[in-house]
Amino acid sequence: MIGKSMEELKIGDEASFQKTITETDVYMYAGISGDINPAHINETFMKDSMFKGRIVHGMLTAGLISAVLGTRLPGPGTIYLGQDLKFLAPVRFGDTIEAKVIVKEKLDEKNRVILETICTNQEGKKVLTGFAQVMPPKK
Amino acid sequence: MIGKSMEELKIGDEASFQKTITETDVYMYAGISGDINPAHINETFMKDSMFKGRIVHGMLTAGLISAVLGTRLPGPGTIYLGQDLKFLAPVRFGDTIEAKVIVKEKLDEKNRVILETICTNQEGKKVLTGFAQVMPPKK
Amino acid sequence: MIGKSMEELKIGDEASFQKTITETDVYMYAGISGDINPAHINETFMKDSMFKGRIVHGMLTAGLISAVLGTRLPGPGTIYLGQDLKFLAPVRFGDTIEAKVIVKEKLDEKNRVILETICTNQEGKKVLTGFAQVMPPKK
Amino acid sequence: MIGKSMEELKIGDEASFQKTITETDVYMYAGISGDINPAHINETFMKDSMFKGRIVHGMLTAGLISAVLGTRLPGPGTIYLGQDLKFLAPVRFGDTIEAKVIVKEKLDEKNRVILETICTNQEGKKVLTGFAQVMPPKK
Numbered sequence: 001m002i003g004k005s006m007e008e009l010k011i012g013d014e015a016s017f018q019k020t021i022t023e024t025d026v027y028m029y030a031g032i033s034g035d036i037n038p039a040h041i042n043e044t045f046m047k048d049s050m051f052k053g054r055i056v057h058g059m060l061t062a063g064l065i066s067a068v069l070g071t072r073l074p075g076p077g078t079i080y081l082g083q084d085l086k087f088l089a090p091v092r093f094g095d096t097i098e099a100k101v102i103v104k105e106k107l108d109e110k111n112r113v114i115l116e117t118i119c120t121n122q123e124g125k126k127v128l129t130g131f132a133q134v135m136p137p138k139k
Numbered sequence: 140m141i142g143k144s145m146e147e148l149k150i151g152d153e154a155s156f157q158k159t160i161t162e163t164d165v166y167m168y169a170g171i172s173g174d175i176n177p178a179h180i181n182e183t184f185m186k187d188s189m190f191k192g193r194i195v196h197g198m199l200t201a202g203l204i205s206a207v208l209g210t211r212l213p214g215p216g217t218i219y220l221g222q223d224l225k226f227l228a229p230v231r232f233g234d235t236i237e238a239k240v241i242v243k244e245k246l247d248e249k250n251r252v253i254l255e256t257i258c259t260n261q262e263g264k265k266v267l268t269g270f271a272q273v274m275p276p277k278k
Numbered sequence: 279m280i281g282k283s284m285e286e287l288k289i290g291d292e293a294s295f296q297k298t299i300t301e302t303d304v305y306m307y308a309g310i311s312g313d314i315n316p317a318h319i320n321e322t323f324m325k326d327s328m329f330k331g332r333i334v335h336g337m338l339t340a341g342l343i344s345a346v347l348g349t350r351l352p353g354p355g356t357i358y359l360g361q362d363l364k365f366l367a368p369v370r371f372g373d374t375i376e377a378k379v380i381v382k383e384k385l386d387e388k389n390r391v392i393l394e395t396i397c398t399n400q401e402g403k404k405v406l407t408g409f410a411q412v413m414p415p416k417k
Numbered sequence: 418m419i420g421k422s423m424e425e426l427k428i429g430d431e432a433s434f435q436k437t438i439t440e441t442d443v444y445m446y447a448g449i450s451g452d453i454n455p456a457h458i459n460e461t462f463m464k465d466s467m468f469k470g471r472i473v474h475g476m477l478t479a480g481l482i483s484a485v486l487g488t489r490l491p492g493p494g495t496i497y498l499g500q501d502l503k504f505l506a507p508v509r510f511g512d513t514i515e516a517k518v519i520v521k522e523k524l525d526e527k528n529r530v531i532l533e534t535i536c537t538n539q540e541g542k543k544v545l546t547g548f549a550q551v552m553p554p555k556k
Contacts, residue, residue, distance in 0.1 A: 001177060001184070001435070017173055018418070019314075020321040020332070024302040025171045032164045032171075033202030034156055037209030037217075038140060045140070045215075058219045059198065059205040063172030066198040070176030078176075080197045084223035084269075096322035122322045130223075163441040170309015173319075175436075180312075182437040183513035183539045193437070279455060279462065295451055303449045310442045310449075311480030312434055315487030315495075316418060323418070336497045337476065337483040341450030344476040348454030354462075356454075358475045362501035408501075 003075020005139045006111055009103055015073035016100040017064055021056050023093045029060045056091035061128050064099035065117045069134055073101055074113065077137025081112065085130040089121075096122040101132065111135050142214020144278045145250055148242055154212035155239040156203055160195050162232045168199045195230040200267050203238035204256045208273055212240055213252065216276025220251065224269045228260070235261040240271065250274055281353020283417045284389055287381055293351035294378040295342055299334050301371045307338045334369035339406050342377035343395045347412055351379055352391065355415025359390065363408040367399075374400040379410065389413055420492020422556045423528055426520055432490035433517040434481055438473050440510045446477045473508035478545050481516035482534045486551055490518055491530065494554025498529065502547045506538075513539040518549065528552055 004013075030036050035057055038045040046054045062085055069078055091097060098120050105114035113136055119128035143152075169175050177184040178194055185193045201224055208217055230236060237259050244253035252275055258267035282291075308314050316323040317333055324332045340363055347356055369375060376398045383392035391414055397406035421430075447453050452474055455462040463471045479502055486495055508514060515537050522531035530553055536545035 018316060018320045018323065019173055020319055022301055022305055024305045028167055028306075029171050029202070032168055032199065033206050034158055035202060035206035035209050037206075038215050039209065057202070057205060057209075059202045059222075060171065062201070063168070063174060063196070063198045066196060067172050067174035067176075070174050070178065070196075076177050080226050082223070082225045083198075084221070086221045087219050094321070096320060162439055166439055166441045167309060167445075170306060173314050175312050175314070177435060180437055181435050181513060182511070184435065297451055306445055307449055307480070310446050310477065311484050312436055313480060313484035313487050315484075316493050317487065335480070335483060335487075337480045337500075338449065340479070341446070341452060341474070341476045344474060345450050345452035345454075348452050348456065348474075354455050358504050360501070360503045361476075362499070364499045365497050 002077045002137050002139065004073065004136060006106065006108060006136050009074060009106065009113055009136060011103055011106065013073060014100060014102040015068050016098050017068045017072065018096060018098045019064060020094065020096040021091060025060065026056055026093060029057055033057065033059065051090050054093060056093065058087040058128065061091050061097055061119055064097055064119060065101065065132065068099050068101045069132060074134060074136040079135040081135060082133040083130060085128060087128055089125055089127045091121065091127050097127065141216045141276050141278065143212065143275060145245065145247060145275050148213060148245065148252055148275060150242055150245065152212060153239060153241040154207050155237050156207045156211065157235060157237045158203060159233065159235040160230060164199065165195050165232060168196055172196065190229050193232060195232065197226040197267065200230050200236055200258055203236055203258060204240065204271065207238050207240045208271055213273060213275035218274040220274060221272040222269060224267060226267055228264055228266045230260065230266050236266065280355045280417065281415050282351065284384065284386060284414050287352060287384065287391060287414060289381050289384065291351060292378060292380040293346050294376050295346045295350065296374060296376045297342060298372065298374040299338065299369060303338065304334055304371060307335055311335065311337065329368050332371060334371065336365040336406065339369050339375055339397055342375055342397060343379065343410065346377050346379045347410060352412060352414035357413040359413060360411040361408060363406060365406055367403055367405045369399065369405050375405065419494045419554050419556065421490065421553060423523065423525060423553050426491060426523065426530055426553055428520055428523065430490060431517060431519040432485050433515050434485045434489065435513060435515045436481060437511065437513040438508060442477065443473055443510060446474055450474065450476065468507050471510060473510065475504040475545065478508050478514055478536055481514055481536060482518065482549065485516050485518045486549060491551060491553040496552040498552055499550040500547060502545060504545055506542055506544045508538065508544050514544065
């Protein structure tokens with residue numbers, strides 16, 4: 001049940017997770033985060049905006065990155081130290097997002113790993129990019 | 140319903156949002172994000188860890204920052220461009236987290252604003268810090 | 279509030295429950311069960327499959343049987359001892375499923391009852407069949 | 418993203434998934450399944466019963482088996498054909514359940530696999546046993 005340790009991780013290792021993000025996800029996330037911005041829950045307000053309708057919270061999409069790091073690479077036991085995020089394009093209700101992480105750098109003496117993190121929609125468009133810093137599990 | 144525009148925002152302006160994060164929040168967030176890492180949903184696995192029990196997803200705590208930006212400062216109409224996050228300490232089920240944002244820099248010609256973002260627990264301990272970059276609404 | 283006892287149950291007694299199963303049900307169930315199989319939450323992956331789209335978890339459909347047993351026949355106080363399930367056809371988002379249970383056998387000396395369990399979709403197609411073994415409430 | 422095929426599966430292969438089942442899970446599952454049996458949602462009714470309090474729906478626990486089959490072994494692409502379940506002991510709110518599946522039999526000509534399925538609580542007590550029949554993904 002324990003993920004990959006520093007020794008087992010290699011530069012270039014990658015893993016991903018895909019999910020179709022639904023209205024249900026957005027509405028439940030609005031309740032959990034308290035982010036009741038009309039951008040996410042007010043169709044009347046948004047249908048005349050540049051987005052032409054409600055959009056998914058950027059931070060909800062970012063959660064898929066956390067899912068990959070915590071369940072696949074490095075996996076269970078990983079400690080999440082930091083993440084930077086660039087929100088590049090809107091995610092709409094019903095989009096299928098793939099979150100991919102790629103090992104980019106190993107800081108062995110500090111037991112830290114830097115991973116590139118990329119979220120792409122069903123048309124291959126990047127919607128979110130950035131880098132994660134994690135402490136992989138010890139064995 | 141529209142938030143503050145570039146002209147209305149001043150360096151040093153701040154706003155915050157507080158929420159007690161519950162087991163329910165964490166379990167629903169695990170489903171939404173797909174992050175079913177045992178750190179969040181397996182008490183048997185976690186009670187003997189350094190954390191002494193299940194902890195809240197860092198990215199769920201980060202959602203409170205999004206809530207402040209999107210509903211209070213700058214508020215509705217804000218476009219979230221980027222965020223960097225440093226996860227400093229674990230958040231436990233039942234902790235009350237305050238997310239605060241403070242206007243730090245105004246890039247007028249690009250219509251962008253940099254805000255410091257700080258999440259603190261009920262004991263005043265910083266659990267998450269970083270900076271947000273947003274495009275405030277136009278009027 | 280107590281259901282039917284051994285004495286009150288007769289061979290051939292039946293009861294049913296119907297529900298339209300929604301995307302919301304499937305997404306919340308994915309979080310509860312941890313079953314984030316792409317079959318249920320990834321439309322891009324599934325639209326080219328033999329199912330032509332996301333399908334409902336078979337075990338979610340089975341929950342409707344539990345609902346009939348625990349609330350209608352025998353009803354509250356029933357102890358669920360066993361169930362066998364044959365998944366015969368996919369259930370799609372928006373399908374209306376009827377779960378029906380029919381008393382087939384009474385094992386009086388052991389206070390056990392065998393019920394046939396059948397789930398049918400809105401077109402009358404059987405999607406799930408099997409048998410339940412329960413201990414009806416005592417009075 | 419595709420799970421193990423018939424050729425890759427070996428007798429004795431096993432996989433598992435653990436989750437602490439909470440009141441939230443039970444209440445959300447009650448809504449999804451329609452199983453509002455007082456055994457699960459009425460503490461007053463249940464505190465004087467032989468169970469001394471509300472218990473988890475047996476079929477909710479069974480969902481963890483579906484999670485292992487659909488995400489780990491055989492994994493994505495698996496078609497669930499059948500399951501039999503023996504509910505052996507009550508699961509209480511807060512119990513940490515491990516669902517384990519073990520490959521027992523391969524019916525090559527029919528592309529079917531039989532797996533033993535066992536759910537155990539945090540004290541090692543078996544709460545649910547049975548057998549699953551699945552069609553593993555083709556490659």
